[in-house]
Amino acid sequence: MATNLIDTVKDYLTPEIMQKISSIIGETPGAAQRSMNSVIPAVLAGVADLSSSADGASQLSNLIDKATNNGNMLSNLPGQLSGGTATQTLLNTGSGILSALFGDRLNSIISALTSTLGTGSGSASSLMKIAAPMILAILGKERTARGMGTAGLASLLAEQKSSITRLLPAGLAGALGTGSGTLRQAAGVSTTFDENRTNEKPWLWPALGLVALAVLAYAFWGRDTGMKPESVKQGLASLTQMTLPGGKVLNVKQGSFYYNLAGFLANPSDTAAPKSFVFENLNFEFASAKLTPESVPTLNDLVELLKAYPSVQVKLEGYTDNVGDAAENKKLSLARADATKEIIVTSGIDAQRVTTAGFGEEKPIASNDTEEGRAQNRRLELVVQRG
Numbered sequence: 001m002a003t004n005l006i007d008t009v010k011d012y013l014t015p016e017i018m019q020k021i022s023s024i025i026g027e028t029p030g031a032a033q034r035s036m037n038s039v040i041p042a043v044l045a046g047v048a049d050l051s052s053s054a055d056g057a058s059q060l061s062n063l064i065d066k067a068t069n070n071g072n073m074l075s076n077l078p079g080q081l082s083g084g085t086a087t088q089t090l091l092n093t094g095s096g097i098l099s100a101l102f103g104d105r106l107n108s109i110i111s112a113l114t115s116t117l118g119t120g121s122g123s124a125s126s127l128m129k130i131a132a133p134m135i136l137a138i139l140g141k142e143r144t145a146r147g148m149g150t151a152g153l154a155s156l157l158a159e160q161k162s163s164i165t166r167l168l169p170a171g172l173a174g175a176l177g178t179g180s181g182t183l184r185q186a187a188g189v190s191t192t193f194d195e196n197r198t199n200e201k202p203w204l205w206p207a208l209g210l211v212a213l214a215v216l217a218y219a220f221w222g223r224d225t226g227m228k229p230e231s232v233k234q235g236l237a238s239l240t241q242m243t244l245p246g247g248k249v250l251n252v253k254q255g256s257f258y259y260n261l262a263g264f265l266a267n268p269s270d271t272a273a274p275k276s277f278v279f280e281n282l283n284f285e286f287a288s289a290k291l292t293p294e295s296v297p298t299l300n301d302l303v304e305l306l307k308a309y310p311s312v313q314v315k316l317e318g319y320t321d322n323v324g325d326a327a328e329n330k331k332l333s334l335a336r337a338d339a340t341k342e343i344i345v346t347s348g349i350d351a352q353r354v355t356t357a358g359f360g361e362e363k364p365i366a367s368n369d370t371e372e373g374r375a376q377n378r379r380l381e382l383v384v385q386r387g
Helices: 005-011 015-025 029-050 054-069 074-080 084-117 121-146 150-166 170-176 204-221 257-265 296-308 326-346 371-377
Strands: 231-234 237-243 249-253 275-278 313-319 354-358 379-385
Touching: 005 029, 005 121, 005 150, 015 029, 015 074, 015 121, 029 054, 029 084, 029 121, 029 150, 029 170, 054 084, 054 121, 054 150, 074 084, 074 121, 084 121, 084 170, 121 150, 237 257, 249 257, 249 296, 257 275, 257 296, 257 379, 296 326, 313 326, 326 354, 326 379
Parallel strands: 313 354
Antiparallel strands: 231 237, 237 249, 275 379, 313 379
């Protein structure tokens, strides 16, 4: 009987390690440990899926080689989780691994984890970035100890796939796509396991039905220079279609950042300007001004809105909690606002329309005495001044 991989990974999560991880994500060690109990099978499920095809197994082997070439990670875990450059390097490595494992599904997986764990998306993302290189390093150690090649490692993962998926929360299993006759395509790797084409894509007909509904709704509303929101059901989430001046259509969730922003811009009678909106699903790498990969697409709708309303001027204001040096926090908050502006300008918005400011721990919107409050204070705001 093969060693249980989940238990093997958990053996490395000593109290010392969990204390350091909890400091990184801003949660208690107990909460971090409970979260890791879902994160570990999630990452392992992605690893098992990737290794299910010959090309995927080869890609996984290469990922393990790169992870283990960064030094003996497992013997130096405390040092890599102590903050600074070492921790940032670890998180960046994890980010690359997750992108290779999950591709464009990563954002939905993090969202499912966030909902399951009851933590912020930044915490869930950081936990996955920590777990990914650690898991690959453990697999590399197991591969060496057993004298396995690429096929042997794939076989080991296949043996344990069912036990891994059984530990996934229901919502997360759906986001990962486990339990179907075919497994997901990761990072452009094609995986086909069933010659019965009738069962190859069980999601196809429901998806086509949603597309048809959206097309009919769009045809009904037509294109004009205003916005006509109507609800569209996508799964259990209520989305709204908004037609912008110029004809661009946005699909946004009711009550969300973009729903409120678009409604404000489309209503000339609302004179409450300047008006601030707090970004949602916009996260940065730990102690860095670099946006996480899953956060960059969040800005796409903002670019479309700014293009639709070319006279609107906006200001990006960065804020932090009160943890750490106040001067450094202020510098980081400005750097994050500037990094966000750079993406917006690169996407085609005139730089003169976007200004930035960093306020650090000033102007908190919640108490810094709790993690929930600190998470709210770590934010980026968009301040709109009508043109």
